[in-house]
Amino acid sequence: MPWAFKENKPIFQQICDMIVIRILNGTYPMGSKLPSVREMAEEAGVNPNTMQRAMSHLEEKGLAITNRTSGRTVTTDEEILKRTKREYAVAAAEDFLQEMKKLGMSQNEAVSLIQDIGGEKK
C-alpha cells in the first residue's frame, strides 16, 4: 500500500491513519516490531519529525508501545485494537451514509444496497 497524501489535511494525522490501517489489516501484526521513524519517513517521503509525531500519537492511543530492548512494537492489547477498528469502521460508514444521503437515498435503501452488493460479490 503506497503512502498517498492529501496535502490539505495535517500530514501527521494522515500518517497516523495510514499506520492504524496497516495495523488493523495485519501489515504490521499485533506485537510485531515497527520500522524505525527514519526508515518510515524515508519510505513515505515525509519529514522525520512529522513521522515521530505520528508515532507518539499512536503511543498515546495505546496502539504502539516503546520498550527499551525491542524498540517500538504494535500493541498486543486486543481490546484496544477492537475498539480502534470499530472507531475507523464507524467513521467510514458515516462517510458512506453521508454520500448516499447526498444522492437522495434513505438509510434503509443504503443498507440494502450494501447487502445487495455484498451478495453479488459472494
Next chain:
Amino acid sequence: MSDLLSISNLTRTYGNKKVLDGLDLKIGTGKIVGLLAPNGEGKTTLFRLMAGLLTKNDGEILIDGQEPSEITNSYVSFLPDHYVLGGFHSIRGAMKHMKKYFSDFDEAKALSLMKRLKFAPNQRLASLSKGQKEQVQLILFLSRKAKLFLLDEPLAAVDPATRDFIVQTILSSFGEDNTVIISTHVVLDIELILDEIVMLKNGKVHLQGEADELRSKYGMTINDIFKEEFRFVEGGSENE
C-alpha cells in the same frame, strides 16, 4: 536554549531598493524549513548574507551564536542556485576540493550517492548535462556534516525521478542536530518534507509557522496558501 539561527532587523539594499527591510527570523535545530517567496523577494540575498558572501546594511545575523565568517562557514553548507564547479576537471577533483576546505565533508557518503545516480568519480564535469552537473553539486554540498544547510532552489531544474532522489538525499542528510533551509518558489514538490514554513514578502517575514498547523488553520495545502498570499504581488508569482 538558543536558536541555531537568529536574525534581527536585517537590512540589505540594492541602490534604492530595500530587498531585506528589517527582517527578523529565528529558527531552531532539527527542522526542515521551507523559505518560500516568489522570485525577487530576497531569498537568495538572505542566503548569501548568511553564507558571508554579501555584507548587510544593518541588523544582525547569528548562526550558532556567531556572525557569518570563516567560523560559521565551517558548519554552514550553502548550495547556490547556480553551478559553481566550473573550475574543476572531474568529479574527483571537485571532491578533493571539498575535502580540503571542509573538514566535515563525508567522502564515503558522497561516493555512495554518486554511485546511486551512476556517476563515476573520474567522469569529466564538462561531459555532463546541465541537470547532471546540478545533481553532482547537490551531492557534494549535502555530503557535509553541517549544522545548517542552505539550499537555494535545489529543485528548480530537475525531472520528477531526480526530484525524488533529491528529496530522499535531503532527508538522509537531515537529523536532530542540524537544520535544512530550502528556498523555493515551487512549493508543491517539497511540501511533505517541510516542518516549518517561512514566507518572505516586502523584505520581511510575512508568515512563519509549522506546516501541519498552517494546513489545519487554512484548510489548504501549503502550496495553496502560498498562491493565496502572493496572488497580488506586483509582477506576479510564477505559480499563477
